[in-house]
Amino acid sequence: MIFKPEQLEVQKAARAFVAKYIIPYAAEYDRTGEFPSHLLGAAKESKIFAMAIPKKYGGLEYDSLTQALVCEEWGYGCAGMGTTLGASLLGTDPLLVVGTPEQKQMYFAPIVSGGLAAFGLTEPGAGSDAGGVKTTAVHSGNEYILNGTKCFITNGAYASVYLIVASTDPSKGLKGLSAFIVEKGTPGFNVGTAEHKLGIRSSNTVELHFKDAHIPVSNLVGAEGDGMKIAMLTLDMARPPVACAAVGIARRAVDECLKHLTERFTAKYPPPQTMQFKLAEMHAQVEAARQMAHHAMELRDTTTSYSMESAISKLVGGDMVMSVTTQAVSLMGSYGYTSTIEKLMRDAKIMQIYEGTNQIQRLVIARGLLTQAAQRMQKGGKS
């Protein structure tokens, strides 16, 4: 991948930001699980915040590849803080595609001034199966009335704006889902307690409770029944950045291994060949996953049908980072089990789970392949 000078400039800024505001704080916030309140202001100041939002709404309007470079650096520094910043991108994505100018104005304004967005799809009964959404939105005059519970919502307690998927017609299942903008402080909308997690501990994960929360009709994004389509489009956009973060975590693991090996071994006592080979394999896997992630990110800007490449990037990136970080702990032995590396392995696990488990990615890829094959059959009369 050849980058433009302006893309490399942003990468440089992201590296400086991560070195100054993330790496020195990562271990402590991981330990306490607290939300790093300094993060948002610093990211805004470093010009890597609101980076997907168009300039006319006050954002930075970075292309997807530039965002890829930034997401990788976030992952490199701390996947927890990276998740906080990344989930805000995810919360922004759908509005970019389907929002009206008024909705964009309303939704993007708090973000460009340093706030966060959150995306609320998952529910206790709706994980991999988004069709299980039970939260309802009942149309009443100029309003929709929301009732239900969302869970595992990143940034839930700290976001200024939310995109919430709810059912406007439960009889229609997936086709009855709709997407709504919900603002912080809406009466009837409350936030539950934060989850303590295996990894990405500094990111905030909560339940959202809606009890007769009144939302203006103008907050409906797209049309009634568009909710599933919008959610899928959002996930298509959000999966490659997860892959980029995974690449960042894994690159960090390789760097930490290198640091350890050069401290522990010398020219006279070089690392054994088994360790050298492990290191080589790890690095090769990181490089390969990055290319796939960048390819999917480029497609985000050039085509609307890239679900398969998006899913591949997330599958490859998520599985790669789990394997590479495990190898890293093993390469360093006891040191790996007690140092920065163990955090990388804990953080890695979520990359196989969120934005659709890697089983769901396989499903997307397989369905895509089979559909394409069936279409070819139909067209040509033979395979």
Added chain:
Amino acid sequence: MNFNLNEEQQLIKQSAHDFGKEYLEPIVVKMDETREFPREVITAMASHDFLGLHLSADWGGVQGGCVTYIAVIEALSGWCGSVASIMNNHAMASYAIQHWGSEALRKQFLPAMVEGKVLGALAIYEKGPTPGIGPNAVVATKTDAGYVLKGTKAYVRNAGEAGVYVVTAVMEADRPKTAVAFVVDAHTAGVKVGQRIATMGLRGCPVADVIFDNVVAPESSVLAARGVEIVNRTLALGALGDAAQTVGIGQAAIDHASAYAKQRVQFGMPVFNFPAVQTLLSDSNTDCHVARLALYHAAQLVDDGEPFEVESAMVKSFLARLGTKLLVDSCQVEGGMGFVESMPLPRLFRDIAGTTLVDAPSDTPERAIAMSIA
């Protein structure tokens, strides 16, 4: 060929399960949080004869053999990896003392170790490329009174809680450097324990550096074999204990994920019904089963007095590749619920990594295996 535990082994394994339910289940979550050392549990383990399973009746042990020992470690690990890890490190130290120690050393330490009054630890790793090389290598200097030990051992498990350390040191005068193993009372002047190191999991088992600052070790504290032989054999046995922990923790995770999958409904049915989920569970269960068979085979070789080092290396090598995967995939079955610490799998994820990824990474078992087929 008989693959079954005998009646006595079954009874002891069952008693370890019951012990886990009674003593470990109530404390495991809090121990993981606070990292508090489970002193009372160690005493209770002694009263159940778990600490003398592998030791001779001369010292109060029950001479249960390696298979029995492995069965107990496996059973306890499903409840609490930390306690199994403490026990395995304790057992390695007591094994070395029984096997290579003088009568005086055995008398001094083994009965107290069986009773849980003195905890043992193995202090063999160093931060250099291999033990004996590096600025803080533990070096033994010969004196009139015996030896003086100086240097730092790294990542010693049971450090601080241990009353006795089995320590390797290179002899200062020897070229090439040869290692000798010493038994050092933790209360000896100059034995210092470094700051406790935070670990990913197995958090009830303390880990720290142990510093030997001109520690006087009399001739009688030297174990009667070359250091490398003692380390290799003790670690080969210890690796079986580690593998038993991996298998015990892995099986507990698979069972939990399987039960979860049966009650978790998505797309109108329990996720257990999906072939992709069944594959995750069945691959894990197969790996765990194969590891268990190889583990018990190696333990039987020990009890038969046969060479077992290569088989131990194979178990270790197999689990180094697939041990953590048992948890990576069990967590995956539970999705988001497999990632929140209010559920048990994240703790097991952190624990299992400590049973299979942490030995000195340059001690690759592959070499021992390769040499055996050369």
